[in-house]
Amino acid sequence: MTWIKIVQPNESPAVLEALQKQGHLYPPEYKLPVEAVKGESIVLSHSLLPETLYHAFATFGTLMSPELPLSRKQHEMIAATVSVLNHCFY
Template sequence: MTWIKTIPPTPENAPVSEALRAVMALYPQEYNPAHRAERRVPDLVKNDSIVLSHSLIPQALQHAFATFGVLMDPSLPLSRRQHEMITTTVSALNRCFY
């Protein structure tokens, strides 16, 4: 359980749910759950997550994570493997093990 207060993506919390839907629409296909029942809440935010830590300000959540979605657009010249290679290299250089 995270110590950061979060707002769950439920129908009662429409701004958070809408921000998550908008962000997930930009993510690559492989981030989408395979089963219909799992599509209600993406794996990315089912439990404590860096994404939900932004839920107190839904607009910030949408803008921060939409950047990732746009950078992973399949129409860009880098392949998914190249994106992952760059990400891994930068994380290793920064000694980031997250």
């Protein structure tokens, strides 16, 4: 359970818009319909600041662009290495 107040997409047009805009930047296998983003999630922990939500998660979408010189395997290797170094359990 998060300790941060969360605003659901159906409660705020700004949160809904931020989710929709950043979602278009994600690779197809990462895309979730906005309706699926509900309850408690790392994305919605940013929902008090919808513009920040957009910029934080749009950064990830942009960095995963297939037009960049790294392959998808290289992206995943970097992400896994950073998670291990940060002692991230998920």
